[in-house]
Amino acid sequence: MSDSAQAPSHDGTASGSTVPDDPPATSSMSDSGATAPRFPLPALIVMACTTFIGIVTETAPAGLLPQIARGLRVSDGSAGQLVSAYAVGAVLGAIPAVMLTRGARRKPLLCVGLLGFFLANTATALAPDLLVALLVRFVAGAFSGLLWGMLAGYAMRITAPERAGRALAIAMAGIPIALAAGTPLGTWLGTTLGWRWAFAGSSLFTAVVLVSALILVPDAPGQHAHTRIPLVKVLRIPGLATILAVVFVWLLAHNLLYTYIAPYLQQEHLDLKPDLALVIFGVAAIAGVWITGILVDRMLRRLTLASVGLFILAGVILLAAEQSTPLAILAILLWGLAFGGSATQLQSAAGAATGEHADAAISMVTTAFNLAIFTAGAVGAVIVDGVGAKALPAVMTVLAVSALIAVGLGRRAAFRPGR
Known part of the structure; x- marks a missing residue:
């Protein structure tokens, strides 16, 4: 949602009247005669790839617990803590990360989050023992909290208000695609070539998405200081x-x-x-x-x-x-x-x-x-x-x-x- 979609009232609450279920179609021209911004489909596809990476990174250990356990010489239950460490990082990191970066421009923040995923998955693939893997997974979860906290607002902010919901749907499409195809593919890759290759493959895909973000995703401002x-x-x-x-x-x-x-x-x-x-x-x-x-x-x-x-x-x-x-x-x-x-x-x-x-x-x-x-x-x-x-x-x-x-x-x- 763009910053102008709903103006805050003096007490900080969002103001705005109820919108009917079927509002009239909006004109493609603004009051000033300028053409409305194009629907940013390439940027939204990059964001969908980002949500895809987030889900695949979170769920990858679940399908490879026996292989990870053998590789790190721990029990299946201990290897399962890689999922818990990620979730803890996301829970503890989401709110502080978003609150501390409310004023930051969105594109650099998106790229930092993707870089964090790249480094975390690479470090997981190279982890020598369980302790290092757990620490890295915790950090990955924190980056996940940052990205999940800002992606929805970013997608809506670069889109005309009347199409913000559609933009968000595209950006979030990476979630079911990851569950239907990404996680099974990662499991197959880890089972066939070794569990470390599943994380290395995620890193390679993240690098491609990061470069695409630099090229295709427009920037957007953070929240102005006086409105926070x-x-x-x-x-x-x-x-x-x-x-x-x-x-x-x-x-x-x-x-x-x-x-x-x-x-x-x-x-x-x-x-x-x-x-x-x-x-x-x-x-x-x-x-x-x-x-x-x-x-x-x-x-x-x-x-x-x-x-x-x-x-x-x-x-x-x-x-x-x-x-x-x-x-x-x-x-x-x-x-x-x-x-x-x-x-x-x-x-x-x-x-x-x-x-x-x-x-x-x-x-x-x-x-x-x-x-x-x-x-x-x-x-x-x-x-x-x-x-x-x-x-x-x-x-x-x-x-x-x-x-x-x-x-x-x-x-x-x-x-x-x-x-």
């Missing part, structure tokens, strides 16, 4: 707390099943391998991103309600599957379709609610996202080891219902009709 407000005041902006609650609950519902999909499929005796299930989910999620890109600028509220509702339907079908593989596949398709556009919808809502304070707000969204991952890992372990993985769809559905209620109650400030 303390983090506590950003959190008090009407609607943001509701959005963060929806982020946490919805992401928790998703990650409970996503993290423990293997034991769920096994305990339900479904003839479906986890890797195939995740590919099905990823492909459907790409379709969800595409639909979100078309509709998010005109009907954010209705789109979010429909997405969470479809997510609930997927949970109900999983509850009814009971060893029916076709029903499980249908549920996974609906799950991916419903959840694919969630990042765009939730970040668009945060940007619309907070105006020029969007970067700080979205850094909180990033933190809530990673906290949900942490919580899902812990709560899911208790459920799987206690009552069994069969209970996961029920918990997922109940959480999603609470998210749907929160979206419904957030009509005034959090999930307003229109853009």
